[in-house]
Amino acid sequence: MTMEQDTLLGLLSATAAGDKQAFANLYKQTSGQLFAVSLKMLGRRELAEEALQEAYVKIWHNATEYQHGKGLVLTWMISIVRYRALDMLRYHKVRKEDQFEDGQEAMFEDPMSGEGADEGPDITKTKLDNCMGELEPQQKQAIHLAYYNGLTHHEVVGHLDLPLGTVKSWIRRGLQQLQRCLAL
Structure with a gap:
């Protein structure tokens, strides 16, 4: 220390x-x-x-x-x-x-300014919230820490007390799942 x-x-x-x-x-x-x-x-x-x-x-x-x-x-x-x-x-x-x-x-x-942008911010936010709700709890927590709270991967590791590879995998898989969900 x-x-x-x-x-x-x-x-x-x-x-x-x-x-x-x-x-x-x-x-x-x-x-x-x-x-x-x-x-x-x-x-x-x-x-x-x-x-x-x-x-x-x-x-x-x-x-x-x-x-x-x-x-x-x-x-x-x-x-x-x-x-x-x-x-x-x-x-x-x-x-x-x-x-x-x-x-x-x-x-x-708006992070959704591509497809779906014409649906309006309320629908886009609702869709994002619904898609976030479909994630595994670990993926959701890691994504929240990294993207909503602005933590780096290393800070997420410190917060969750998990290996860096695990955190990166959860984030990557969660983002891939969000991308698929939002494209529907």
């Missing part, structure tokens, strides 16, 4: 016990990296700051849920920031708010 991991683990453990000073130190040591992730995903400083603040609230409340054997503290924290940023992206997409800068629209493009 690295020195940074040891330090962050100690701070997170103390945070889980309610130590506000440890939480402040955890914030000081990680906020720069977490803000960079949030800003990269959201593209706007004020939204990135909001996502970061909400992520730290979640970290404070869920510090006891961190599982030492399932990955690094920083990876766990980054995943919380990513979840929050993705929630914000979805929120703004659903409301079709044009408050994002030029070029940011690419994050909102």
Whole structure:
């Protein structure tokens, strides 16, 4: 275990016990990296700051849920920031708010913009949800972590505590099944 991991683990453990000073130190040591992730995903400083603040609230409340054997503290924290940023992206997409800068629209493009696009977003989303429901639970979980939550394959491996080959196979087979289902 690295020195940074040891330090962050100690701070997170103390945070889980309610130590506000440890939480402040955890914030000081990680906020720069977490803000960079949030800003990269959201593209706007004020939204990135909001996502970061909400992520730290979640970290404070869920510090006891961190599982030492399932990955690094920083990876766990980054995943919380990513979840929050993705929630914000979805929120703004659903409301079709044009408050994002030029070029940011690419994050909102419908993954189904090929066949079936003329059916409209509600039908497409329903079809995707139905097809996701037909996947094996392991495939669905791996795809959700990788594509909906934005984790890399290695982060999915750390989250699920499974071999890389297994995770990649589940994702590949799940995507193939989704492709077949969506083509019907």
